[in-house]
Amino acid sequence: MKTAPLIMGNIKAEVPVIQGGMGVGISLGGLAGAVAREGGTGIISAAQIGFKEPDFDRNTLEANLRAIRKEYDKARQAAPHGVIGFNIMVAMRHYEAYVRAAIEAGADLIISGAGLPTELPKIAGDSAVKLAPIVSTDKSAQVILKYWDRKYKRVPDLLVIEGPKAGGHLGFTREQLELFGGESYDAEILRIMDTVKGYEDRYGHKIPVAIAGGIETAAQAAHAFSLGADAIQVASRFVTTEECDADIRYKEAYLKAGKEDIVIVKSPVGMPGRAIRNAFMEQVLSGKRIPHSPCHGCIHKCSPDEIPYCITDALIHAARGEVEDALLFCGANAYKADRIETVKEVIDSLLPERV
Incomplete structure (x- = not known):
C-alpha cells in the first residue's frame, strides 16, 4: 500500500x-x-x-x-x-x-x-x-x-x-x-x-x-x-x-519482557497506564507506599502527601536505567521487541x- x-x-x-x-x-x-x-x-x-x-x-x-x-x-x-x-x-x-x-x-x-x-x-x-x-x-x-x-x-x-x-x-x-x-x-x-x-x-x-x-x-x-x-x-x-x-538498560527491559509482564497500573494521579512488571511495580501493586523526593510540581491533580509513589521519581529512574526502581511505561506490544x-x-x- x-x-x-x-x-x-x-x-x-x-x-x-x-x-x-x-x-x-x-x-x-x-x-x-x-x-x-x-x-x-x-x-x-x-x-x-x-x-x-x-x-x-x-x-x-x-x-x-x-x-x-x-x-x-x-x-x-x-x-x-x-x-x-x-x-x-x-x-x-x-x-x-x-x-x-x-x-x-x-x-x-x-x-x-x-x-x-x-x-x-x-x-x-x-x-x-x-x-x-x-x-x-x-x-x-x-x-x-x-x-x-x-x-x-x-x-x-x-x-x-x-x-x-x-x-x-x-x-x-x-x-x-x-x-x-x-x-x-x-x-x-x-x-x-x-x-x-x-x-x-x-x-x-x-x-x-x-x-x-x-x-x-x-x-x-x-x-x-x-x-x-x-x-x-x-x-x-x-x-x-x-x-x-533512554539508557540502554531501559531498552533491554523491553527486550527481556514477556507478554505476561505488560500490565495496567494506576498512576499516582488516578489515570490508568501500561507498564512492564518489575520489582517497583510489584511494590506498587501490593499497595506499598514508596517514599519520594520533594515535589517537582509535575501534574495538577497530585497531592504529594497522599500519593503511593512519585511518578516523576519513577520515570526519571527509568530514563537513567535504574530499571528495578522505575515505572517502565510501554505499549501493549512492547514485549515483541x-x-x-x-x-x-x-x-x-x-x-x-x-x-
Whole structure:
C-alpha cells in the first residue's frame, strides 16, 4: 500500500510516521531528530524534560523551560529541514509556559493530550505552530472540535486518535480498556472519522488524522491507513533503537519482557497506564507506599502527601536505567521487541513500500 506524505497546512513530512512523545527523557532531541531526518515527524516529550539540568531539584520549571530549547536545538541540528514537535500534557502544571517555550524554540507542531487541550489555540495565538489534540473516543473528539469551532473559529491541524493498546497514561477507564479491543475500537475510530468529516465539510479543508496505539508491524500500519488514517503514531518501536535517548538498560527491559509482564497500573494521579512488571511495580501493586523526593510540581491533580509513589521519581529512574526502581511505561506490544534497531530500520519495516 503506497502512502502519501503527511501534510499539515504548509508543513509536510515526507513519511507519514509520527514518533510518539515518551517522557520522562525517553524521546528527547536525539530520537526526535533521527526520526525527522528520515522524513517522519519527530516528537520531544516536554514532561520533566529538564531532569538532567543541575538545578532541576531547586528550580524545576526553569530547568524544564531551558531544556525545551536545548532538546529542540539538538533535534533541529540533526534534521535542519525535518518536522519536529513537542508532546505537552494538559495535566502538567505550568502547561501554558511549556507551550509558549516550545513555540519560542521553533516547534513545528504541538501534540497535546492527558486531558483535552481546550485552550491550546488561545495559548498558541498567532504563531505558526500546528496544533494536534489527542482523543481516544468519539465523545472527546466531538467535545474538542465543537469547542475550538465555537470559541476560536478553527479546527486542529492534525487529530491524533490514541487507542487502548498505547503505552503510558491512557485516555480510557479500565472498563473501556476491556471493552475496546480489535474490531470494537475500529468502530470507534470510524465514528471519530465521521465526526472529523463533518468539520472538514464545514471548514472546506482536510483535517489529517493519525492513528496510534499498538502499531508495530507493516500489517498493523496498513490496517490503520485502511481505516482512513493519514499517518500513524508509533512509540514503543522507537524505544529499542540506537537513537532513543533512554539508557540502554531501559531498552533491554523491553527486550527481556514477556507478554505476561505488560500490565495496567494506576498512576499516582488516578489515570490508568501500561507498564512492564518489575520489582517497583510489584511494590506498587501490593499497595506499598514508596517514599519520594520533594515535589517537582509535575501534574495538577497530585497531592504529594497522599500519593503511593512519585511518578516523576519513577520515570526519571527509568530514563537513567535504574530499571528495578522505575515505572517502565510501554505499549501493549512492547514485549515483541527482540533486538536494538536503527530508526531507519523501524520506519522501513512499518512502511516497506518506501524501501
